[in-house]
Amino acid sequence: MSDLRITEAFLYMDYLCFRALCCKGPPPARPEYDLVCIGLTGSGKTSLLSKLCSESHENVVSTTGFSIKAVPFQNAILNVKELGGADTIRKYWSRYYQGSQGVIFVLDSASSEDDLETARNELHSALQHPQLCTLPFLILANHQDKPAARSVQEIKRYVYLFLPLKNEEKKNFPIDSVMQKH
Numbered sequence: 001m002s003d004l005r006i007t008e009a010f011l012y013m014d015y016l017c018f019r020a021l022c023c024k025g026p027p028p029a030r031p032e033y034d035l036v037c038i039g040l041t042g043s044g045k046t047s048l049l050s051k052l053c054s055e056s057h058e059n060v061v062s063t064t065g066f067s068i069k070a071v072p073f074q075n076a077i078l079n080v081k082e083l084g085g086a087d088t089i090r091k092y093w094s095r096y097y098q099g100s101q102g103v104i105f106v107l108d109s110a111s112s113e114d115d116l117e118t119a120r121n122e123l124h125s126a127l128q129h130p131q132l133c134t135l136p137f138l139i140l141a142n143h144q145d146k147p148a149a150r151s152v153q154e155i156k157r158y159v160y161l162f163l164p165l166k167n168e169e170k171k172n173f174p175i176d177s178v179m180q181k182h
């Protein structure tokens, strides 16, 4: 084959590659869902969302107001709105519930009895709020790596106590830990 024919053949291959790349079209759109993430200050909401977004979760600072992250999963994108958990912000939580399609509640499993009680009261209020009461809830018992952490079973018993739900409904509220126990 002459040099000219070889050059032409390569040019044609380049053209085919270009077409293959350019005409492939965009990947299918993933459905998006809007979630709200709540829990007392320090429970680990920002750390969890940073981890899910593969961002550094070192040196996180307390959320003043709210912050939104798009968390990508293979089949869906979750737009998670984290509401800061400080005492001064919690009273405004309900103003940000509208439009939510699911709820993540983060608990510090190693917190004091008083803080756990406060967290449970906030959780029960959220579960009964008209804009959240019909939505799927995920309750995460975080800080499991700490020696003082209560087990997921203990947290489950405590959280479900006084919860005005029938037994079969409780199955819809899975509790798990973000960080593994070492």
Ligand SMILES: Nc1nc2c(ncn2[C@@H]2O[C@H](COP(=O)(O)OP(=O)(O)OP(=O)(O)O)[C@@H](O)[C@H]2O)c(=O)[nH]1
Pocket (backbone or CB within 6 Å): 039, 040, 041, 042, 043, 044, 045, 046, 047, 048, 057, 058, 059, 060, 061, 062, 063, 064, 083, 084, 085, 086, 106, 142, 143, 144, 145, 146, 178, 179
């Ligand atoms: N040991 C341990 N520390 C954690 C864990 N999750 C979060 N932390 C730490 O707890 C502190 C508070 O975490 P944040 O993610 O800021 O908590 P937050 O719930 O977003 O707090 P606010 O934004 O104030 O409502 C940070 O120093 C984190 O590194 C965990 O599972 N184990």
Ligand SMILES: [Mg+2]
Pocket (backbone or CB within 6 Å): 045, 046, 047, 061, 062, 063, 082, 084
């Ligand atoms: Mg935060």
